[in-house]
Amino acid sequence: MATLSQISRLPRMLGAVLLLCLQVASVSAESLKGGDVTRGSLVSRDEAGQVAEMPLLDTQVKMTVTGPILRAEVTQTFTNPSDSWSEALYLFPLPNEAAVDHLQMIIGDRIVEGEIKEKEAAKATYEAAKTDGKQAALVEQDRPNLFHTSVANIPPNGKVTIKIEYQQTLVWQDGAFSLRFPLAITPRYAGMTEPARREIKGEISLANGWQVLPGERETRMVNSVDEQSVQGKVAIEVVLQPGFELDYLRSPSHSLEQASDETEQQALSVLIDQSDEYKDFVLNWAPVASAQPRAAFFSEHKNGENYGLLMLMPPQDIDASAVNREVIFVIDTSGSMGGTSMIAAREALKAGINGLSSGDAFNIVEFNSSTSVLHRRAVAASEPNKRRALQFIEQLDADGGTEMRSALEAALSRDDDSRRLRQVIFITDGSVSDERGLFKLINDRLQGTRLFTVGIGSAPNSFFMEEAAVAGHGTFTYIATADEAQTVMENLFDRLAQPALTHIRVAGADVHAVMPTQIPDLYAGEPLAVAMKLESGSQQVEISGRIGDVAWSETLTVQPSDESAGVEMDWAQRAVQDWRRAYLRGESQERMRNAIVELGLKHHLVTPYTSMVAVDKTPVRSAAEPLTSQAVPTAKPHGLQLALAQGATGYQWTLMMGLVLLLVGGGLLIQLRRQAGDSELQA
Structure with missing residues (x-):
């Protein structure tokens, strides 16, 4: 029986628990709001953790495409409106295959060029320069499609x-x-089992939720309608020299201004200044x-060696006889798929079901915070089974986290x-953070299955999508809108209905260091x-399969020359990618590194x-002058809807639990008071 002293403490205990739940919910909601990161986020910090806005004035992207080689310059200008020096952290996406080889930092009339160093040495060089009051910049790769720049000692105003x-x-x-330039970053999901290792704004830590690099990098991100006004314009220029007569040239994502001349060179421009244009x-x-x-x-002679691109x-x-297939569709219905992505996903899945042949079998795996399957095992692609699947697809909606591992295990x-x-x-949309662990799972469980x-969405995690397809001996396909x-x-199913080119080898008497070392299967x-x-x-180069x-x-005769700039860089980037995939062939982490x-x-x-890392040798800031914090509010990817109803970071669950505790606690309090009243009457 409860004592009167216990009863008197109970309201305070329940109030404290409820207050804690509501505080956690509020903090998680704030973190979700900050998780809608897009085309670069410039953030900075001081020892006190103070934050101020640094407006992004403009972004200029200049691309030159010559044959198959694209060379791009991405220039972004920011202004520091404060009266103090600042250190800025700049997060930006690039294509998964991008080989970043040049950095230039311009502050006032100073131009600082970057040099390459081992990651730890470059970081130490940057930190020393920052401490010494020197202007410096550091570019690091967080993912093959996500880079991070630190800029030290930006002058006041x-x-x-x-x-x-x-x-x-x-x-x-x-x-x-096709070329793709990302203008947005879909937030990553930290799995429910991953430990909390990362602070948000120096105030809280989260074990789960939508972040850009969960558990890895401190970030501050903001997202609101009012803050969108400080976003600058994005101007994209493309000079296209394809080397052949064009049948068509178009962009499914943005409106183009186009001009051409007698040399078949195409000049294109795109101006992006509206929120619905922040997509790839x-x-x-x-x-x-x-x-x-x-x-x-194409070939290039550089540093005493001949490089070729074939x-x-x-x-x-x-001719090949048709085979019966077992097609397992896996659809992501997590919170990051909210909005236009979910609509496109449903349409894609319905098109896939309709594309099945009568001799095929199929099943559907759906996942968000948990995984479920439509049937216990694959069923025949009969018309009744197809209709049942289409009805199931219509009621799918986006909510919860991206617990992808269990879905892959079920599908494989x-x-x-x-x-x-x-x-x-x-x-x-691939909005996961533990990519490497998922790649290993695919490689270990694949057996004879092929993963496509x-x-x-407007900004899928192309790194995960492409690498998962490589590990799964399949292909990557992109759908931006429901209309396409x-x-x-249909095109994907046409490819999958035809036999793939497998067991591919490229060899020659004087041909070596072929990249990739394990050539993936090719489809129609x-x-x-x-x-x-x-x-x-x-x-002579012999290709077989x-x-x-x-x-x-087939045997080809090739003649190395020194005409195609960029082929050496292409080989180097492919070699890096090949070693990054070394787990597929059992290489050690040390040898890969x-x-x-x-x-x-x-x-x-x-x-x-x-x-x-780039360091200006002359100090510009004295040790007595502090660094202040500044940040660029960023627009979220077009069509992405992350709201309370989706519970992406778990705060919806926390709030619901708080309400449940309030109701249960209130009922318990009433019951205890009744018992206390009965005890007093009996006394």
């Missing part, structure tokens, strides 16, 4: 300009070339039918008795693209283990 240069090699697919910029172009590429070879379209007309589990060709089609990723879901999924409409080193003079049960080989460090230092590349 001054401006800072940061210029990043990168190179990317483009390949044609389905008869067309995509540009597609294709040659006329008579100029469709069959094979291409592209070849395998034959597409080899199979019956040993199944003789069907097994294909997993994974529809998601379908990226959804039908066409894109996909070209072979490999980089290599060659001896001087004419060389199997298309279904048919053996195929040493190889990537050597490549980064030799070829002046920012990698996971090498960074670029």
Whole structure:
């Protein structure tokens, strides 16, 4: 029986518990609000953790495409409106294949060039310069598609300009070339089992939730309608020299201003200044039918070595009997898929169901904070089963976290008795933080299954999507809007219905260091693209593989020259990617790291283990002058809806639990008071 003293303490205890729950809910809501990060976030801090806005004046992106090589300059200018010196942290996305090899920092009339160093050494150089009052910049790679710049000692009421240069090699697919420039970052989800290792604004720590780099990097991000006004404009210029007559040139994402001249050079421009335009910029172009590429070879002589880039379209007309398939559709219904992404995902899944043949079998795996399956095992693709699946798809909505591991485990589990060709089609925005662990899971569980990723939304995590497809011996497909879901999924199913080119080898007497070392399977409409080193003079390169049960080989004669700038950089970037995937062939972490460090230092590349640092030798800030904190409010990706109803960081659950505790506690309090009253009456 409760005592009167216990009863008197109970309201205070319940009030404290409820207050704690509501405080956690409030903090988590604030963190979610700050998690909608987009096209770069410039944040800074001082010892007291004070924060002020640093407006982004403008962003200029200049791209030059010559044949398959894209060279880009990304220049962003910020202003410091405060009367004190600042250190800024700048987070920005780039294409997954981007090879960042140049940094320039301009503050006032000072121009500082970057040099490459091992990551730890570069960080130490930067920290020492910051302490000494020198202007400095540091560029680090957090993910292959996400980079981070630190800028020390920005002057009061001054401006800072940061210029990043990168190179990317483009390949044609389905008869067309495509480039993508990310203007937004979809927030990452930290799994429910991951420990809290990261502070937000120096005030709280979260074990779960939507962040850009959970558990890795301190960030402050803001998102509100009022703060959007400080965002500057983004001007994109593209100079396109394709080397062939164009059939079409268009952007499915943005409106273009276009001009051309007699040299077949195309000049394009895009001005982005509206909130619904903050999504990946995509540009597609294709040659006329008579100029469709069959094979291409580019080479460059640099630092005493010959580098080659070979592209070849395998034959597409080899007869092969159709096979029955077991297609497992996996759809992400987590909170980051809210808004237009969920609409596009539903349309993509419906198109996939409608694309099944009568001899196929299928199942649907849905996941957010938990995983569920439509059927206990795959069912025949009959019309009644298809209709039942379409009805199920219509009621799917976005909510909760992105607990992807259990969904992958369910999708990659199979019956040993199944003789069907097994294909997993994974529809998601890839907003996860533990990419490497998921890649290993795919590699370990794959067996004979093939995994195909379908990226959804205005700014999917392309690094995860592409690398998951590589680990799964499949392909990556991108769907930006619901309007294109039908066409894109039809094209994907056309590719999957045809046999892939497998067991690919590229060899030659004087051909070595072919990258990648393990060439992935190729599907219909996909070209072979490999980089290599060659001896001087004419060389023969033999490519072989199997298309279904048919053996195929072709011998090409190539002539190295010194005409194509950027081929050496292409080889180096492919080599870094190849070593980053070393887990696929069982390499040790130490050997992988040493190889990537050597490549980064030799070829002046920012990698996971090498960074670029720029230091002005002359101190500009005295030790007596403090650094203050400044930040750039950022716009969220177009169409992304993260709201209380989705519970992305768990704060909805916390608030609900607080209310439950209040109700239960209130009922318990009433009951205890009744018991106390009865005791007093009995006394």
